[in-house]
Amino acid sequence: MRDCAAETLEDVQGRADPRAIAIQRVGVKAVRHPLRISDRDDRVQHSIALCNMYVALPAHLKGTHMSRFLEILNRYPDPLGVRTIAGFLEEVRQRLEAQAARVELRFPYFVNKRAPVSGVESLLDYEVEILADRDASGLQLDLGVMVPVTSLCPCSKSISDYGAHNQRSHVWVRAQLAQTVWIEDLIDVVESVASCQLYGLLKRPDEKFVTEYAYDHPKFVEDMVRDVALRLHKDPRIRRFTVSSENFESIHNHSAYAEIHMDN
């Protein structure tokens, strides 16, 4: 029988590589993993993340220590979030003995919301991305949130004798952070400028409210991204950002789309 003790198995990854080509990103992609995330109110929420974890591999090494990514993910003791991801990234960099590392997490995130008239509470789901990069130039942290909202067309409202077409829009904000920005902060910005925000649960008085509120706050797709950009442009915690909106038009079988990139 072959000897399978770890110390007697050849470490192929540790061999020298003769091609002299460095690799910028090598690691594991699309790992689904339970996640604990800390929120703005210091509570911990559970979710399931799709994780990509990479390091840079110098030219002289054949392979990275692939198993260590999963060891870190399975053993990391603290909840992850915008405040703790840098420590997690540093753990990856050190355990993998790498100069540069990158961690990408994408997960659904829930906010408990109160309906505007009845006050009934329900969860709304958002999509979140946390991207953390560490290389010779330092740490870079990007937070992305997809906020679903209602948009109501100003043109349709203006030219129609009654009604106005409206639809669900997906607004993505991706911000490079200079300081901590909470997921909820970005959600608040987008929801405050939309024709109307969404709720998981609405009773009839709430439905009347959101219908009329959207009618009173019409927005083109261009208005949506410009209004978000105006708010984020004043925020000293953000270095640069991208905001995009995809409006799933109810009068077409295609979307209207707009995107702004801005340095603060």
Ligand SMILES: Nc1nc2c(ncn2[C@@H]2O[C@H](COP(=O)(O)OP(=O)(O)OP(=O)(O)O)[C@@H](O)[C@H]2O)c(=O)[nH]1
């Ligand atoms: N580098 C590399 N590893 C791979 C590849 N395909 C599979 N593996 C992994 O090789 C791993 C085992 O190698 P290491 O991670 O170096 O494991 P180890 O040497 O026992 O662990 P350490 O001593 O911590 O480095 C397994 O987890 C496989 O997932 C590949 O294409 N490249």
